[in-house]
Ligand SMILES: NC(=O)C1=CN([C@@H]2O[C@H](COP(=O)(O)OP(=O)(O)OC[C@H]3O[C@@H](n4cnc5c(N)ncnc54)[C@H](OP(=O)(O)O)[C@@H]3O)[C@@H](O)[C@H]2O)C=CC1
């Protein structure tokens with residue numbers, strides 16, 4: 001049984017389905033959809049045994065579906081039959097898109113279906129950090145709530161404050177909507193290009209990164225991780241922020257210089273932080289950020305609801321099947337591969 005799960009069956013004349021490796025646990029309904037069109041090797045966990053099975057099967061695979069695996073020239077060299085890799089995520093910093101195009105491999109992701117869920121998580125982080133919700137939760141549960149609170153335990157308001165969004169794309173816009181329409185927040189944003197829609201809908205103001213850091217009460221990073229955005233927020237940006245600023249990162253850990261963030265928090269250059277992502281995940285237990293009461297941490301759960309994770313898996317499966325059937329995948333990242341196929 002285990003062998004059946006961990007290897008492709010020999011292809012007979014009657015079985016001409018393309019071979020696919022799913023390197024993540026897939027919902028049964030989505031797996032059934034994949035299995036109608038493909039022969040699927042399903043690796044439910046990513047451990048040493050799964051890695052060996054993956055390596056052994058890669059040479060025959062025409063499709064890959066999963067999350068986070070680095071897809072680069074080294075892997076692609078070992079996958080001569082590969083046609084498509086379907087990321088079950090919107091961020092695709094794990095893809096070397098240039099190498100994938102050179103190897104004629106389509107790349108797909110799952111935009112839109114997770115946007116509202118991630119925006120909800122980011123509002124949760126903003127509220128949790130500003131109102132010190134995890135700290136107060138601990139106070140109650142540990143039995144230390146024995147007298148009326150003093151101002152030492154008070155938080156800071158969110159409503160009517162200024163939120164600076166770095167990366168006003170799909171998720172950034174959904175955060176702006178919640179913050180402006182729900183919390184009467186004033187919105188600043190920074191992108192490489194203007195987003196006139198958020199300016200019109202949520203009265204958002206475009207500004208440079210430096211202006212945003214100087215003026216915002218909350219700085220929320222929602223850019224994709226690229227060469228350009230690696231360490232986008234560092235010492236200079238933290239120094240520009242208000243001493244009362246709260247820093248929120250929902251993008252990728254590496255968009256922020258974590259050492260500079262630790263220094264900014266230790267030295268009181270900013271007030272607090274809310275982080276869903278870390279440079280290394282899972283983050284080391286002794287990471288200095290984890291010892292700070294004014295830092296709210298989450299284990300990269302931006303899109304982690306049952307409904308949204310299901311929609312992401314379904315979308316990724318549809319991308320994969322379309323690509324393997326010679327159709328244009330709905331969320332194709334390297335169009336040229338499809339056009340030249
Ligand atoms: N924590 C979590 O669980 C999740 C995290 N994410 C992360 O969020 C990211 C954003 O997702 P999504 O909103 O769908 O993506 P979008 O592509 O819609 O938005 C990204 C925005 O970032 C801006 N941007 C890109 N490069 C730069 C740059 N160098 N400087 C300033 N702005 C830049 C873009 O504008 P312009 O091109 O004009 O610069 C765009 O507005 C993902 O790539 C992923 O890393 C996504 C989902 C869940």
Ligand SMILES: O=CC(=O)O
Nearest residue numbers: 088089090091303
């Ligand atoms: O981090 C999650 C994603 O979808 O990107």
